[in-house]
Amino acid sequence: MADTAIALPGRTARRVRVTTSAVIVVAVGLAVLVVPPLTQLDQQAVDLANKLVPPSLAHPFGTDDVGRDLLLRCVYGLRVSLLVGLVAALTATVVGTAIGALAGALGGWADRIVMRVVDALSSIPHLLLGIFIVAMFRPGVWPVIISVALTHWISTARIVRAEVLSLRSRPFIDAAVSGGASRTRIVVRHLLPGVLPQAGLAAVLMVPHAMWHESALSFLGLGLPAHQASLGNLVQSARGSLLAGDWWPTLFPGLFLIIPTLALAGLAGAWRDRINPRRKSELML
Template structure:
């Protein structure tokens, strides 16, 4: 009488790779290399943009408003690298001047919105209670209105110009900063050093100014940087609709708005190059802001390094 041989055991599954193992180190190294490359490309794009805005107008001794009807709608060439518009103006100079105006609007609106949002968010988080609830209900109410519609309403109350657009963008974009700052303040209020300051007799105002606001400044600064391209797009949308800057003012939105007829006629360059001048700075700022976010958020950075 023979006994059946025991069935062979199934091989045990291989243990998952350790975070300290070579596979994870290789993956983390690739992520770091990709992130470094993204930061360098973004920095190069932003540097080229800033240099173009600062150096091209003084070096190129041409009037960006000079009209030459004999050279209208010429395709890109050595004489006019970006071509000319519908009245013969050099499109490269027009794009550079338009980028200067759009950057001015974006930076001014972002700084204004950040100051307002930081003040409102810090006050709501520091006071708490019914003041916090009232402020956040106001924020929720304003957020329920589309930004573009609210911006059109604000701009319609003023004459077309740079500062009405700045006010419009700032009044519609401080809400996200207020939410971020309030959440950060509520998180900081539970820290032991805040309890120690309160136990030591520090007033609420002193705790807010000396301890809470310095803790939220990195997040507020990051929000301001990310808001610059958003404000540029908002200005371009308002100008494209004819409600932002005057048509004789060179901004990226007015350039695209004035090129609609040329695009329908088959001339692509008056629309393409102003659009690229909006997209490239946006990508550059987004890439640098993403790296900055990883530096000020250690938990997120540790997750990305795995």
């Protein structure tokens, strides 16, 4: 009875956390998909007569230093940052899954070469490597996506390789080899389906990381063009206003970046508990 009494609050807290995260993610998805097409307002419209207006009924998030509505700008910025994060995370996951699966399935010298490359890239900070990559292109969405994808496949490759090595020792793989199955068939029919849950979890966890990476690059002036609304650009352009005592141009873009990433992390944690029953049972104790 005591164990049950301890477990129930933990389960209730997890359900509340997951439900809250799901509601936030759905609300964010609806906002970025529905608000821009329905609104008749131009998020780039300049109104110098109403610059740096505090939050009000007319402008719930206030206005920026040239009179643009911050709520609309934040929605557009979240739309761009989320698009960059999703595409970059999916690209990095596909690359990392392919490389990790091949390294684990082939083994031997191929595995050693791949892991040495992974170790070498892991020793370089992601942001520094990302700055080097985007510096070779003109500012834009695709250079940022390429930069994030090329710096974030490494962790997925490690996870997938470890999962493949674990699956290779299972009896059903030995049975497939004894039955004459080719290496390609074993990888496609047996190994890849076994690593897809882990790869999917890595992709979900990578989306908020990619959004923060894009925001950092844009904040440094190396990501998206300054005129394009992204959360990093909004925070970067609000630095002068913050020093002058106007807090809202910095606060609301920051919240639009923090809250969705925490919600995605909450859903990813629930997914991780679902595919790892042992960890889930430990959390309930």
